[in-house]
Amino acid sequence: MKKLINKPDDLVKEELAGMAVAHADLIRVDFEQNIIVRKDAPVQGKVGVISGGGSGHEPMHGGFVGHGMLDAACPGAVFTSPVPDQMLAATQAVNGGMGVLHIVKNYTGDILNFEMAAELAEAEGIHVASVVTNDDVAVQDSLYTAGRRGVGVTVLLEKIVGGFSETRAPLDAVAALARKVNDHGRSMGMALTSCTVPAAGKPTFELGEDEMEIGIGIHGEPGRHRVKLASADEITEMLAAPIIDDLGLKSGESVLAFVNGMGGTPLIELYVVYNALHHILHGKNITIARSLVGNYITSLEMAGCSITLVRMDDELLKYWDAPVHTPALRWGM
Amino acid sequence: MTNQDIMRWLEHTADVLQENRVYLTQLDSAIGDADHGINMDRGFTSVRGKFAAMATMDSSTCLKTVGTTLVSTVGGASGPLYGTAFLRAGMAVSGKQELAAADIVAMLEAFLGGIVARGKAHPGEKTMVDALTPALAAAKQALAEGASLAVITQRAHEAAAEGMKATIPMLATKGRASYLGERSIGHQDPGATSSWLILGCLAEVCQDML
Numbered sequence: 001m002k003k004l005i006n007k008p009d010d011l012v013k014e015e016l017a018g019m020a021v022a023h024a025d026l027i028r029v030d031f032e033q034n035i036i037v038r039k040d041a042p043v044q045g046k047v048g049v050i051s052g053g054g055s056g057h058e059p060m061h062g063g064f065v066g067h068g069m070l071d072a073a074c075p076g077a078v079f080t081s082p083v084p085d086q087m088l089a090a091t092q093a094v095n096g097g098m099g100v101l102h103i104v105k106n107y108t109g110d111i112l113n114f115e116m117a118a119e120l121a122e123a124e125g126i127h128v129a130s131v132v133t134n135d136d137v138a139v140q141d142s143l144y145t146a147g148r149r150g151v152g153v154t155v156l157l158e159k160i161v162g163g164f165s166e167t168r169a170p171l172d173a174v175a176a177l178a179r180k181v182n183d184h185g186r187s188m189g190m191a192l193t194s195c196t197v198p199a200a201g202k203p204t205f206e207l208g209e210d211e212m213e214i215g216i217g218i219h220g221e222p223g224r225h226r227v228k229l230a231s232a233d234e235i236t237e238m239l240a241a242p243i244i245d246d247l248g249l250k251s252g253e254s255v256l257a258f259v260n261g262m263g264g265t266p267l268i269e270l271y272v273v274y275n276a277l278h279h280i281l282h283g284k285n286i287t288i289a290r291s292l293v294g295n296y297i298t299s300l301e302m303a304g305c306s307i308t309l310v311r312m313d314d315e316l317l318k319y320w321d322a323p324v325h326t327p328a329l330r331w332g333m
Numbered sequence: 334m335t336n337q338d339i340m341r342w343l344e345h346t347a348d349v350l351q352e353n354r355v356y357l358t359q360l361d362s363a364i365g366d367a368d369h370g371i372n373m374d375r376g377f378t379s380v381r382g383k384f385a386a387m388a389t390m391d392s393s394t395c396l397k398t399v400g401t402t403l404v405s406t407v408g409g410a411s412g413p414l415y416g417t418a419f420l421r422a423g424m425a426v427s428g429k430q431e432l433a434a435a436d437i438v439a440m441l442e443a444f445l446g447g448i449v450a451r452g453k454a455h456p457g458e459k460t461m462v463d464a465l466t467p468a469l470a471a472a473k474q475a476l477a478e479g480a481s482l483a484v485i486t487q488r489a490h491e492a493a494a495e496g497m498k499a500t501i502p503m504l505a506t507k508g509r510a511s512y513l514g515e516r517s518i519g520h521q522d523p524g525a526t527s528s529w530l531i532l533g534c535l536a537e538v539c540q541d542m543l
Contacts, residue, residue: 054408076408076409077368077371077372077375077408078368079366079367079368080368080371080372080408080409081408081409081410081412082408083404083405083406083407083408083412084404084405084413085404085405107410107509108410108452108507108508108509109408109409109410109411109412109413112410112412112413112414112451112452113408113412113413115413116404116413138512139511139512145506145511145512145514146506146507146508146509146511146512149512197366197367197368197371199358199368199371200358200362200367200368200371204362204366204367205362217366217509217512219366219509220366220367221364221365221366221509221512221513
């Protein structure tokens, strides 16, 4: 295992320490509670917006803490949900008197831990609304699974909802906007390699030189299908087609197009995928209103990419464009 | 079982989960995200750190302390599931100084009840419920037959082993394994395996009490 780390057990702690000093102008890290909080929290009169999840997906979620996006993030062990104590501490830290929104990705661990945390917060008199992201079209949403995973839409939702919360909108409106983004967004990912969880010491699964995994999640777990390696154009078609189909995207509609790197794929390749995506959407007369290309929701050093499309309207555009200043995203200020 | 016996069970469990850390993680690589062994070891290492304080607690408080510790340290789905299990187990033996066979069975029933209440899994979904459900049934049967605690817990352990192996051909419909669809078939569930290990430790401690 070749990684840029010291001892595997110290990885998350040292990462948080690095973030704390690198971005001391934007965030503070509470090492006792293991949470990342925006420097000016709690912002009075504003709904607090928090999320959390396993580490290993950086910059999600800690890199999205700051003005216009998340008020706090809870980092768990690598690929492991954080615990209710962290979420409760984060909820308390961002409580500006208007309640707190929990953005929860649909994984059993995240769901169960956030559920327990919301119960604890309510018991303390803090009103919590929870929104679940479940945008992954690789998984059949049926009685026979734990439901669709929360993946790329989570990033876009955190930005849009964070932007809206800065207007001092009330909790139910903020939660409603979050659900709207989730309802209008879909994603699909693929991997060229697995990744290695430091404490495990070896890749979670093995892929041959000429193989790729379609329909991956973000935790290095195997996906739905293992197929022969194809060209970037063919891969983009394989990812985009089920998204467009599931969203029911029609000619004349407008989207936010997000091509995300899983961590181990260079930007040069992500732009090739974006180009192919652009052609596919253009061919269907679907306008790309806004784009995002880069590593935003990763899986350690996994090579691969995911595509997310969100159907946009004026409201979503307005809050996407709203000013944001976090370690990973900054515009308008 | 006295408080000391419960402590012995927990100490043995901490040791066994540490020894099986890599094994559980390997099982979790096949159909999960390769962290079950790591997480359970971390949780029970934290529990180990509280043994000195727990030595002066009654069994009920001991078990509840294990529960809250696991919730606070394990993370993932296992934290809330096993955490709630131990919390409910503790509640089931509240106020008792010595736990008779019927109390231990009631404790196991509450343990499983906590997992089902939190995770809402049914038997057949390829989870820890598939090891614990037959284990509880075997324990109740043995209790009804007037068997000793050693026999009751041994039967529970054996039934858990059967249940754990029965998860191999199952299609996962809960948790991370469910995303794999049919690829989850042919692999033993890591949660069922850790449940079997925990019950094995209980059986061994009860054997030694003879």
